[in-house]
Amino acid sequence: MPVERLLPTDEAADLLALTRELADKEVLPRAAEGERTATPPRDLFRTLGEAGLLALPYPEEFGGADQPYEVYLQVLEQLAMRWMAVAVGVSVHGLTAYPVATFGTREQQEALLPGMLGGTQLGAYCLSEREFGSDIAHMRTRAVADGDDWRIKGTKAWISHAGHADYYTSFVRTDDTEGKGLSCFVVPSDADGLGFGAPEKKMGLHGDPVAEVIFDDVRVAGDRMIGERGQGMHIALSALDAGRLGISAAATGLAQAALDHATAYAKERKQFGRPIADNQGLAFMLADMEAAVSSARATYLHAARLKDAGRPFAKAAAVAKLVATDAAMRVTTDAVQVLGGAGYTQDFPVERFFRDAKVTQIFEGTNQIQRLVISRHLLASL
Incomplete structure (x- = not known):
């Protein structure tokens, strides 16, 4: 289902359109079989790298695209809507280049970043x-x-x-x-x-x-x-702030995909002579799912815009990670419920979405750790 997006430039809009086209053509058709066989999609990362999608938020002089984080994260969301594992892989790869780009010497950046950002390395x-x-x-x-x-x-x-x-x-x-x-x-x-x-x-x-x-x-x-x-502790925690935004965007994309499938099914599936979407109880469930997805997107975009403006964003990143991943777990759970028995089978992708969602509450810092980060920021500001 199309989602209205506010993008900072026409170039960003074109980039997102390119991502959708590439993801629909190259990523989505591979997702179900790739998950079934547990095959790492290394060739897909090369394809995305050749399109410049592995290096979006990094400096152009080293092979990046100088895109704002709010644009990069929306690209991750689009990838996650097609195949969550690919979006997570792109986010992880971006995280691996962050220490060199942010804390490396000029010599290290010149030696390492072109390879990291060129699309052929992972x-x-x-x-x-x-x-x-x-x-x-x-x-x-x-x-x-x-x-x-x-x-x-x-x-x-x-x-x-x-x-x-x-x-x-x-x-x-x-x-x-x-x-x-x-x-x-x-x-x-x-x-x-x-x-x-x-x-x-x-x-x-x-x-x-x-x-x-x-x-x-x-x-x-x-x-x-x-x-x-x-300096490793400082570098790691700084990188995790950025990495949490990547997982927030990916979790939002996963939740959006689950919502899209649940909505389409509710409109097509008939019981007692009418679509099940006509039942107010189910329609309200879809509305709550939409509210959760929209809230998740708003929180990660807010944190990204703080980062792009050079302002402190650690607390906002923790909030985004907490809100988006909890939303992904809730929305994918409800998507299975909307499909009923069909949702519990591997014939429909919501079963896979449900399983993929759980780990988002665990990696890049568990959501209990996010609550600790948020509360410490709050108490330190008093």
Whole structure:
């Protein structure tokens, strides 16, 4: 169902139209089979990269498109409406380039960003560890100085693109100063000692397989450290603010797709001689679903516009992530209910939407963590 959008420029409107066309032609036809076979759509990422969609919010001089975040996020929403795993993959890739673009030296940006943003490379973001989850200050993966280089030992968990990425933006411990002992490295995929676990058996997002990334005494050149030694915590949290907006937009697209399918089904499905949409109880359910999707979109666009204006947006990003992902879970649940028994079968995509929605409340910081972030911002402002 078309959604009225307010875009800042005619160029942005053209970009969104291109995204819809490309997503309908290349992404949507692959979604059901890709999820069934758990096949990573690496070729689709190349197609999107060639169209410039993997580098939208980054500087043009390094291969980006200099698009505002509010435009980039609406592109992610369009991708998520066709295949959630692709939108999540694009968001993760964007997250992997963020530390270099924001905290890297000029030399690092010139050396690394053209590849990251050129469309042929795919990145992975290595932050979480199985024992600690959101408690990243106590991660155990460690880098030890070896002359001008570093050697990394440890294991990261739940990593999208593990085994398929060209580089791994990794956060590891370089000293034991609590909260300040982490540093960021960009590890090339061909580094000796880099290994991967078996893909996790997940509820949903099968087209986005995740696995452990194992650092077995991996040597990394000193010029691959991004930012200052000990700056990793700040870089990671800053990147997550942006990443939460990506997940917010993707969750909104997923919810919109569920609403579209539920609305179409309610208009076509007849019971007792009339469309089930004529029943006020069901029509009100659709109205509540629309309100949830519209609210989610409004919150992520508000946060994006703060970011584009150079204003603090961490609290707004947490609000957007909380609102959009809770909305996705609620709307996909209700979409299954609207379809009834049919919605519980794999013959209709709302069953897949429902399974895909759950993880959005967990990754990029659980929604309990979002509430913690929001409450701390509120109390700090008093």
